[in-house]
Amino acid sequence: MTFPTFVDLLRQIYVNVAEHEFALPDKPQTDSRVSLLTGVHRKEVSRLRGAGAPVRVIPESVSRTSAIVARWLADPMFTDARGAPLPLPRMAETGEASFAGLVESVTRDLRPRAVLDDWLDRKLVEIDEEDRVVLMEAAMAPRDDGEVRLYYFARNLQDHATAAVANILADKPPFIERAVHYDGLSEDLARSLEAYSRKVVVETLLYLNKHANQAVKRDPGGTSRWNCGVYILTADGASFAGEDSSKPAGGDA
Structure with missing residues (x-):
């Protein structure tokens, strides 16, 4: 990531946090107030607010993948006695754990085969010698998808900054940091x-x-x-x- 790209993303985060976290009760948040809070020029504030709130928009690839992986890592049906994700057959009888059942337990809008093909291409899963779908570590910490990394960079930096500011301003810091x-x-x-x-x-x-x-x-x-x-x-x-x-x-x- 180049420095200008980093600065622009940070500017978006500042504007987004000011707009959503520091609005006055029962009063609309204005460009002037956001500019005053952040130090970002009012014209830039207007442009960024008009473009939407990028750090709150969850890319589709993030939302569907994270939800399915989270279920695979948490649901007793898809984990072993130690809590590790089970290798899953592609299909199984009703009531038995399978990759198709995992996907369908989260969403009916995606075909399990399409998800599997996408994940194999992204190296989030692999097929073992018993033709079972195995979750890879990359699924828990994706590194190759720039959209995913930028989304979590923005989200986590925003939340960390929000918690830190709240702790500084409050008499009793409300968050652990x-x-x-x-x-x-x-x-x-x-x-x-x-x-x-x-x-x-x-x-x-x-x-x-x-x-x-x-x-x-x-x-x-x-x-x-x-x-x-x-x-x-x-x-x-x-x-x-x-x-x-x-x-x-x-x-x-």
């Missing part, structure tokens, strides 16, 4: 900690997905949404001045 960090490490230890934290994070997200996927079946629905995200970074650089690099730090923003 914490990090454990060590500086002055060898590269080997940094990479080791990255691998361990990645394992813990993936297990936690899978557990949360399983809990939410089951809970949503009993939910009447509404306008609220929930997002729980994490990030991991290893980098080569000097410690921040004044920090004790020998101790972990967890901070609420």
Whole structure:
């Protein structure tokens, strides 16, 4: 991603957050107020608002794929005793787990064969020696689809920024935003900690997905949404001045 593209996307996020998260009660949000909140020129605000709210538009490829994968990772019918996604036969008798049954449990608008062909092409699944459909790690962390990556980049950055700002403005920070960090490490230890934290994070997200996927079946629905995200970074650089690099730090923003 080039720097101008990054700046334009960030500008869209600023305008979107200001428009939807900082509107005054019972008053329409104006271009002038959004410009005042964000520092983005009013003409640019008008253009971006007129073009819609891109960070809230979920690409079709994201919505259908994520819903099916989430069900595969969470529903006891499609997971083994350890909670891992089962290899699924393409078709099966009624009441038995199958890839066709998985897709149809989420949507009737797509043919399971069309989904399978698309996922095989995108390397989200593979066919094993028993002709079963096996979920690949890429399905949980797609890297090749630029539309998907840009969507989650915008969504996650927006939500993180919104939570951070809310925590700063409130007397009692309403959201958890914490990090454990060590500086002055060898590269080997940094990479080791990255691998361990990645394992813990993936297990936690899978557990949360399983809990939410089951809970949503009993939910009447509404306008609220929930997002729980994490990030991991290893980098080569000097410690921040004044920090004790020998101790972990967890901070609420």
